[in-house]
Amino acid sequence: MSETQPRSRAPRHLAQSVATHTVLIAGAVLMVGPFLWEVVTALKPFAETTQLPPTLLPHHWEWSNFSKVFESLPFGRMFLNTVLMTAGRTAAQVVFCAMAGYAFARMRFRGSALLFGLFLSVLMVPALVFLIPQYEIIQSLGWLNSLQGLIVPGMFSAFGTFLLRQFFMALPHDVEEAARLDGANPWQIFWRIALPLARPGLLALTILTALWSWNDLMYPLVINTDPQKMTLSAGLATLQGEHFTDYSVLMAGSLMATAPMIVAFVLLQRHFIQGIAFTGSKG
Amino acid sequence: MTHTAAARPAARPSRAATRRGRRPGRRRERAWAYLMIAPTTIGLSVFYLWPIAQTFYDSFTSSGPFGGSTWAGTANYAALAQEPTVGQAVVNTFLYTAIQLAGIPLAVLVAALLNQKGLRGRSVYRVLYFLPVVTMPVAVAMLWRWMYDGNYGLVNYLLSTVGIHGPHWASDPDIALYSLAAIGLWMSLGYNMVIFLAGLQGVPTEFYEAARMDGAGPVRIFLRITVPMLSPNIFFVTILTVINSLQMFDLAYMMMSTPGSAAGAANPALPKVRSITYLFFQKAFIEHDIGFGAAVAFVLVGFIVLVTFVQFRLQKRWVHYV
Numbered sequence A: 001m002s003e004t005q006p007r008s009r010a011p012r013h014l015a016q017s018v019a020t021h022t023v024l025i026a027g028a029v030l031m032v033g034p035f036l037w038e039v040v041t042a043l044k045p046f047a048e049t050t051q052l053p054p055t056l057l058p059h060h061w062e063w064s065n066f067s068k069v070f071e072s073l074p075f076g077r078m079f080l081n082t083v084l085m086t087a088g089r090t091a092a093q094v095v096f097c098a099m100a101g102y103a104f105a106r107m108r109f110r111g112s113a114l115l116f117g118l119f120l121s122v123l124m125v126p127a128l129v130f131l132i133p134q135y136e137i138i139q140s141l142g143w144l145n146s147l148q149g150l151i152v153p154g155m156f157s158a159f160g161t162f163l164l165r166q167f168f169m170a171l172p173h174d175v176e177e178a179a180r181l182d183g184a185n186p187w188q189i190f191w192r193i194a195l196p197l198a199r200p201g202l203l204a205l206t207i208l209t210a211l212w213s214w215n216d217l218m219y220p221l222v223i224n225t226d227p228q229k230m231t232l233s234a235g236l237a238t239l240q241g242e243h244f245t246d247y248s249v250l251m252a253g254s255l256m257a258t259a260p261m262i263v264a265f266v267l268l269q270r271h272f273i274q275g276i277a278f279t280g281s282k283g
Numbered sequence B: 001m002t003h004t005a006a007a008r009p010a011a012r013p014s015r016a017a018t019r020r021g022r023r024p025g026r027r028r029e030r031a032w033a034y035l036m037i038a039p040t041t042i043g044l045s046v047f048y049l050w051p052i053a054q055t056f057y058d059s060f061t062s063s064g065p066f067g068g069s070t071w072a073g074t075a076n077y078a079a080l081a082q083e084p085t086v087g088q089a090v091v092n093t094f095l096y097t098a099i100q101l102a103g104i105p106l107a108v109l110v111a112a113l114l115n116q117k118g119l120r121g122r123s124v125y126r127v128l129y130f131l132p133v134v135t136m137p138v139a140v141a142m143l144w145r146w147m148y149d150g151n152y153g154l155v156n157y158l159l160s161t162v163g164i165h166g167p168h169w170a171s172d173p174d175i176a177l178y179s180l181a182a183i184g185l186w187m188s189l190g191y192n193m194v195i196f197l198a199g200l201q202g203v204p205t206e207f208y209e210a211a212r213m214d215g216a217g218p219v220r221i222f223l224r225i226t227v228p229m230l231s232p233n234i235f236f237v238t239i240l241t242v243i244n245s246l247q248m249f250d251l252a253y254m255m256m257s258t259p260g261s262a263a264g265a266a267n268p269a270l271p272k273v274r275s276i277t278y279l280f281f282q283k284a285f286i287e288h289d290i291g292f293g294a295a296v297a298f299v300l301v302g303f304i305v306l307v308t309f310v311q312f313r314l315q316k317r318w319v320h321y322v
Helices: A004-042 A064-072 A075-106 A112-123 A127-140 A147-155 A158-170 A174-181 A186-197 A199-215 A218-223 A232-242 A247-267 A269-282 B002-016 B023-058 B075-082 B084-114 B122-134 B137-147 B154-161 B176-201 B205-213 B218-246 B250-256 B276-286 B290-318
Strands: B061-063 B069-071
Touching (some): A004 B084, A004 B122, A075 A199, A075 B023, A112 B023, A127 A147, A147 A218, A147 B023, A186 B023, A199 A269, B075 B290, B084 B276, B084 B290, B137 B176
């Protein structure tokens, strides 16, 4: 009995493992295949993209697709704008949301429930609805085609406040209580004690905000129409207008615009995945 | 005047007595609380709450051709009930959402496969499945537009190798919405999978071992242990999926229209793909009928609030919190 058990198990285990990997590999091909096709297309001359049957690898490696992107777009400038927008929004949002989230989680003040409810209502409204009034506000501030126009509204987040409030609520009270008895004021307790404990939550918000800012389309597209002030996603959208069917140039542009975030993800994958997983557990 | 005069001396001695007396500490704490919520409160009020209020107000006005608007009461809401494009947009949006919901079991399944003990290459799979999540939606739309191209697209080429003549995926009115929904599934699978995988890692392994001892097969274990244990995560992902799918816009916009030209001028599939947010965009931004567009947007907000409320109501029946 004890002899047959492992022997009969091994092949079953092997069969199960083969089946699992077959399914997972098939899935992975579906997930990654399009990206490989993107790379291959970006390296083909235009004529080769409209050739039947399509070539699997480029016959002629056409590197000029990338330089065509540079000719159509001030790519370096757009890259810089996107980095600055992402960094500015993310840094401010993490600090502001942590402050507000902590206050909602731990402090008693008049109107807190009403205010929090109002914040949550923002989550129910499609982002597009904010666009026209936001445009008018930015215009009246004289911030159209400016970096601060890109950054400022994105510094505040109902989602981030909610996320960090949930996190602070789950923290144990006793350390903060001890600090309070030692005479620390609420800000010191927040900044020196609660914030370091909230690192996983802050990390999650940092990653999500950075990702969403990097990929944000409609708001930057509407606010900044000067190519020198555009972000990469807006630039990419205008590239599609210019090279509508020249997919080799479009794929080269897409590749260039998405590569930084993909590289960041591959390098920091553990943090990305923890961050996303974290939002799921605290919802 | 008398108020401050009375408050001052009272505040002084009590400062030393904070530890004993409660009230002054409370007041000080309240002041700190207001300071700490101030940036977010001001920012959200100016850039988000005010726009909601303004758009809500706009939905009761009608805009003239040269700007300026007049009070129209509920005329926009009455008009949208009559307009067939609105009904079609509602149908499109809910169909898209239903398909996205069907992606949730798929993500649970992938997570369960990845969670198997001793699986090799787990982190590699995780990275590969997650790639679409970190890719710019504009780039995703462009890439799939190319994949879906009726003449030179990869999808139709692969189909042709097995003798199938594929349709124009992105411009055939009967198909385009499903093509779009497939991209939505492709983009969100990795995100949902990561959340489920984290949830599964919280399930004690004894549960699985006990079930295996009782002779339960993999399917039974999946349905009787994995799914119930994951139900809080499934609930969270469902709420998120519904809210996001009902607001679907970027993908449709990039697939259907040429930026810079009139929205969807070229694509014959637009009426069968146009989501509610797309209709809002078209009315408010292209046709400058802000009042009507705003009314459309608030109908959507109503749907979102309603569906989310119903989901929270129903959660008691199927979500198991451990």
